[in-house]
Amino acid sequence: MWSLPSDSALYYLSLIALAAQGMSAALAAGRRNMDWLGVCFLGCITALGGGTLRDLLLGHYPLVWVEKPIYLVLSGGAAFLTIIFARLVYRLRVAFIVLDAIGLVVFTMTGCDVAWQMDASLPIVIVSGMVTGCAGGVLRDVLCNVVPLLFRSELYATVSVVTGLFYATAFGLQINAQVWTILTFVLGISLRLLAVHYKWEMPKFDFTGDERPGPPS
Template structure:
């Protein structure tokens, strides 16, 4: 089940990445690269940091084909994407939760400390979107007031805690997915935000 959700998530991430690339007038090569980085970049960074190989997209090269195909299909339906904005927000929330859980699982498998397991979850869940926004010259969603990284962190925390108490990755996965997805979807529905820091020098206008 987690693998199916992962495929759905990387497909949705690739399509939203293609839209960001389109806003910057990128050609089809740029569209594919931004899609790959967004959908697969978080896991790639995690594996590099933790020296964990092979990369998912090396072991499963079909991931590159799936994400590139989704990205190249996006321009054909771009005129309808505005009507599907909420759907893609929900799919993005699903992707955040799925990527976070996978990141936690992999860090657990290589026997890393709890704090690093949580970091691995947040990195896997959020880094792809940060890389996309940086490459598209936008302020990353992670650094704004959206409840995004915090939802990822809570997802990872629930996964680690439940897995520790029940020694069941399946129960931990279901609990973490339920809590994380609920928090992220509620934040979208009710426009919840994190407190933000605003500073201006007195001579700034």
């Protein structure tokens, strides 16, 4: 049964990411005037939704939050504390972006770890990382009735793929896991924040259906 070693850098980053995603969900819920229970519920879904979907797709049981219910307490508790302290945050948009980026990058790495330890092929490892990193944010945005960041914002899924590829290169090489985890984290966070700052985006498909050929002359 897969679990992160309690002394690994990724384990501690994962705890931070759970809290960060719970907080990002609370900020999103606040914009929709949700009640306190809804905020905590959304925090748990955002923090644990990606990992849950990954485990269901890979047949990996027990689900991570079933095995460790403390993860529910951490993500829901972080969302609840955000209700109390949100008014002290001067720039909520910046806080939301940073918190979401932390969750995206760290959960991508944990998703890659799960698939790799199940002896999955490299493409499945990368997809597992992307699902873990992105799905929680998509669920958050859908439940808040907004178009998910994944589909409308600066490089998002691309950041997850690049992070996963970079992180997975260490699996087949004899590289210090702790150092490589930190390097991957820095790379992923930097790429996501640079994409937001410079508005790097993937090409968009713009088709309205109005481009009909004129009558033959």
